[in-house]
Amino acid sequence: MSAETAVAESRTAGLTARLANWNVAIIAVTVVVLIIAAATVDNFGTSQNFGFLVLDLLPIALVALPMTLVIVTGEIDLSVASTLGLSSAVMGSLWNSNQPIETIIPLCLLLGAVLGAVNGFFVTVLGLPSLAVTIGTLALYRGLAFVVLGDGAVADFPAVYTDWVTGNIAGTSIPNVLLIIAILAVVFGVVLHATPVGRAVFAVGASEQAARFAGVRPGRLKFWLYVVSGLVAGLAGVLWTLRYSSARADNGAGLELAVVAAVLLGGVSIFGGKGALPGVIAGVLLLASLQNALRLSDVSNEALNVVTGVLLIVSVLAPNLANAVRGSVQRRRHRTTKPL
């Protein structure tokens, strides 16, 4: 009995240690990549390029935050990029019908939340697998975006707004949108790592049944996570539209893959229950700066695809392999210590 708890304890201790390791590892890798890129790639380290980099990673960074929580609970949301697209399409169509942008933006956020709620309804109330549900809404929302706006583009958004999104904080070379990323990252980080809600997220991911016994209502928790995921995707849609001053139904197509890649690269377990936000942010930064640096060194787009795919597989494969190696080492150590 006591031996068992001891084993369990050592296992959890090992687990957190391993997690910390991965988080530290991914942050370290990111820092190394940034340093190497700055040293070897011409123009990578300029403040202007930093601005471009932040703008490029903006949508991925935003959507990755709630995605982290969703994946930690053991679910997934593949519809985020389509939610972004639908939000953008609706924004364009409302703007065309001469609505004030101050109304349009909250409406697009609301729309995102509702789309998220639809996912949440199917997953938690009907109990359907989130993978299938969100593949379905991926097609549905993107289809609706095309129905709303067709193949056209709406372009003439007010310069005050578009300039703010692409601009810098007055007197500095820090992009305005970095503020949004920073604020949301802190909020999500605090919620996940320092509140009962965060503990509930981890508990549900580790064992839904155990969490239920501990008084957490997994269905309700997941439902709200989907709502938040949709809300943030809606926001990303608004910012995307303003950044390119172009509302299109195909905005953000395929982004979900990059987001999932970044989250998994950040050390979040696809099986749920494990993960940390700093790692995810490092994952996003790593992916974006690699792409930026490779592009600056004239590496072709196709190579970028390969890099993303390989990183995704490696990010999941590496901890498993490390586990396997560690497991065999421990077993051997066990064998040697047994006679004592």
Place this chain on the structure above:
Amino acid sequence: MSFRFSRRLAVPLSTVAVVSLALTACGGGTTKSSTAGEATDAPSSTGSAKADPNAPLKEGLKIAYLPKQLNNPYTDVEVGGGKVAVGELKGEYKLVGPNDASASSQVSYINTLIQQQQDVIVVAANDPNAVCPSLNQARKAGIKVVAFDSDASKSCRDAFINQATTQGIGESLVKMASELAGGSGEIAVLSATPNATNQNSWIAVMKTELAKPENAKLKLVKVAYGNDDDQKSFTEAQGLLQSYPNLKVIVSPTTVGIAAASRYVSASAYKGKVAITGLGLPNQMRQYVKDGTVKKFALWNPADIGYLAAYAGAALKSGQITGAEGEKFKAGKLGDYTVGADGEIVLGPPTEFTAANIDQFNF
């Protein structure tokens, strides 16, 4: 699994609604019509600089081509001409671009080109407005922007290489369709994307031409969109023939569309009954011209577009021209060109291809 969220949901939702209402109520709001007069930020990069027609062409210019997408045979021919011209100009040629024809990925490439301090960007815009802010950033950094193939907004490029006048292309499309239909009957258009700048302006000219009395017997029954995607164009051609049994001619003013439509018709029961025409690449169309599916189609030489763009870019960067109307420059083997209104430089009239002359062309 049952839980009540209606009330909990109601709070944030109504908050959003109230906030948005309040914002609109007090601000009056920024609407499309209230900002309609606002000029998009157009730096007059030409500034006080004056064109000096006798300035020598600079050597060693870094000229980068950013087409709509990389995997398109038409694009390959265009930028191939550009490469030749950059070689003649003793410059550095570079080709970058996305694999999908999306505006957002083009923006990242423009940003990269700014960082790499190119001298000239030759761009075919996927969305005339989405690329605008980045192109203007490039121009602020002293890079000359030449649009080709598909124009960017006038406020964010220095010159545009037009393959032929819009009027000329529209007229020649209607002329070919009328000849093939024998002067009367139903025709349909298979275009690229619904917001493709070129195709839409040609179709607009076609419609005015068709409204003229001499074309009264020709009826345009539908404009379908194949999105410049081979498979989609194939399916759309299929749909047109099913929906309009009396169709006589499909006019496809895009190289992807005409090839896909010809391929579908040549292997279907419609072969010989429905004529295909439009704008196509001789190499792609040769087979269908020879098997009788296609009697005639037209195109300019795409390599010349890329070629002319390089010379225009070099002339801009060297100060020979600024993009103002009436300025003249020399474009290598193509001879002398004059900049038209809005910085447009027109390549020349399109060539018509038939079974008789197609073997003289290889592009």
Place this chain on the structure above:
Amino acid sequence: MTAAPARADSAVELPTAVTRRSSLDLVLRARELGIVLALAALVAVTAISNPRFLSGQSIRDILLGTAILAVLAVGQAVVVITRNIDLSVGSVLGLSAFTVGTLLRDNPGLPVVVALLIGAAVGGACGAVNGVLVRYGNVPALVVTLGTLYVVRGITYFWAGGQQINADELPAGFLDFGNATFLGIPYLVLIALLVLVITGVVLRNYRLGRELYAMGSSPQAARLAGISVGRRTIGAFGVSGALAGLAGVLFAARFGTIDAAAGTGYELNVVAAVVVGGVAVFGGSGSVWGAALGALLLTTIGSSLAVLEINQFWQQAIVGGLILLAIGADRLVAARVAASLKKRGSHVS
């Protein structure tokens, strides 16, 4: 991924699968009947508004379109039945189509059969890589195949380097194969039928096939029952890859123009066809017949939207709606079957 709910499902479905084969069969048959009815209604409505929808040419076009999607859907169904998923099929199709296109351009004398085998081999190799990563890397199929989706597409782009293979560069014999018929049925459709029948029979009547279902219902139980789950997993991915490769050759023959983007985004349609066809995403149930019917339904919808002149943009939204409808309906049916079994079980004991 959906670890917890999936475990709950298997608890419900295991008894269904093992003890009540017949009632499950009935449900599944009802499910396939539903698709057939939907299909019939769709065809009837479209044909009434435009009789040309039923012309020989139109039906042939639909069948040709279905053939490619159905081959992919059959492969996907095999993987999904084992409680995995293969998102790389669109990219594998592209790689295979481009490989075969290049080979045929350079060796016009290559027989069509060899082309088909080469395509299947290229795909099979990709599938095996997926399978090995899933099995030995202990990485979920979703992640692996998402990764290989990028990687395989990237390799194809890299290789193609912007070039496109045009119809006039392909040997006439190969293009004829894409259009020719045997007893009035296009070869592509015959190949798809052959694939469907063989896979269907193996899955239904052979030990190997039943083991795949067992693995999908409960991997642990399957392992305890002595099924070599690892080898079967790799096999299932190999089959899916090989069929995606085969579909690539069919694609090349049908469309004649191949570039590196061939088949981009196909994975969504394939998963939709499989799910709509009644193959449960949490494994262990469904049939390739259903998946093929799903493919036929989706292709017919696309075609009738064009004929009915409904805005083509609705198509994707309809696909999404159908997926949700299908999984929702499956869940309701499963719940009802489980309830009735529970009742019957209590009577027996």
